[in-house]
Amino acid sequence: MKISCNMIRDILPLYVEDMASQDTRDLVEEHIASCENCKKQLEEIRTFEEPPVDTDIAPLRNIQNTLRKKKLQTIILSVMVTLVFAVVTIAYLTTPAYISYNENAVSIIEKDDGTVLLNFSEEVSGYNVNQYPAADNSGYVYDITTWETIWHRKISKNNLENTVLNPNGETVASIYYYNTDGSENILIYGDPITDGSVITLPRLVLSYYVMFAIGFLLICGIGLVIFRKNEKIRNRLEKMILLPISYLFAHLLIKDLHSATYLAGRDLYVILLVTIPLYVALLAGRNILKKLSIKKPKSTL
Incomplete structure (x- = not known):
């Protein structure tokens, strides 16, 4: 039985891998014994080496x-x-919304020992106090202002406690309430520090x-x-x-x-x-x- 070269070349890989039956192997060996081209093809398959696998994982x-x-x-x-x-x-x-002066916003309480307290209303959520010596050395002058915030008005309504203005026994000469609209300060305690008006300007x-x-x-x-x-x-x-x-x-x-x-x-x-x-x-x-x-x-x- 004569087998064509194409058929032999198709089964050469099976022959090389020893996956063909004995009858097929005999046919292949019989053919390549007389066919130089198929024999050369067999040698090329046997000498073929797979390219090395790139094991570099750096990329x-x-x-x-x-x-x-x-x-x-x-x-x-x-x-x-x-x-x-x-x-x-x-x-x-928490942005301050400054409160214009009114008697309900803040009141002054003076004790017998000279301690001066600031009492704030429920609407007040914060305050600021500036202290500086009086020009005539009669004590200290205090500029105060108050404000409310959205947080205090809508979320947390914790009232401010009374605040001691002179905890170290300082003499309180005057207390001014300053508005933030450019109007003059309002004297709410003590004697005026000047014959004219006093205005607290922003920094x-x-x-x-x-x-x-x-x-x-x-x-x-x-x-x-x-x-x-x-x-x-x-x-x-x-x-x-x-x-x-x-x-x-x-x-x-x-x-x-x-x-x-x-x-x-x-x-x-x-x-x-x-x-x-x-x-x-x-x-x-x-x-x-x-x-x-x-x-x-x-x-x-």
């Missing part, structure tokens, strides 16, 4: 690390944005921080223009410029376009609380956008 690890970094940056961005939203919300709920310290942030922003912007071709310096400047941007945006969220404040410490503290997570969020967003903006090489026809 897979790099991909895994890249995906992990992207996931981490996305989580950080989400957490920081949530934190900014939470701080801004709390700041809004402008936040304006200096805004000016500093704007100046720093301009310097970083100029640096980006000058060093736009230096990737290392440009990357550093891109990170640095996000800091004044974060502060200015935080100031805008907390104080709007105003900088005058009667509670500089409180406002600055809240602005910084917003600035920090906002800066981290902007950094994470910058890194994500930078990776997304990397363009794939265009295919050439």
Whole structure:
């Protein structure tokens, strides 16, 4: 029985792997004994070596690390944005709404031992006291004001306890209540410290921080223009410029376009609380956008 070369070549792999029956093996051996081409094909199959399997997992690890970094940056961005939203919300709920003077808002209680107490009404959720020596050295002058907040009015209605104005036995010469509408202070205890009117003005310290942030922003912007071709310096400047941007945006969220404040410490503290997570969020967003903006090489026809 004559078998064609094509049939023999089809079963050569089975022959080499010893998976053919004995009759088939006999046919193959009989054929290759007289066919040089099939014999050569058999030798090639026997000498064929499979290419080595690439066991280097470094590329897979790099991909895994890249995906992990992207996931981490996305989580950080989400957490920081949530934190900014939470701080801004709390700041809004606790923003002072100053109360114009009325006898019910605050009253003065003087004890026999000279202790002076401040008694607040239920609507008052906070107060501020400024103390300074009287010009005639007769004691100390106190400027006070009160406010309410949405938090106090809608959520928590904890009443303020009586506050001792002079816990160390200071002599209270005068107590003025100052409004925040630019009107003159109202004397509610003691003798007037001057024949004219007294007005407590807001502090402008936040304006200096805004000016500093704007100046720093301009310097970083100029640096980006000058060093736009230096990737290392440009990357550093891109990170640095996000800091004044974060502060200015935080100031805008907390104080709007105003900088005058009667509670500089409180406002600055809240602005910084917003600035920090906002800066981290902007950094994470910058890194994500930078990776997304990397363009794939265009295919050439």
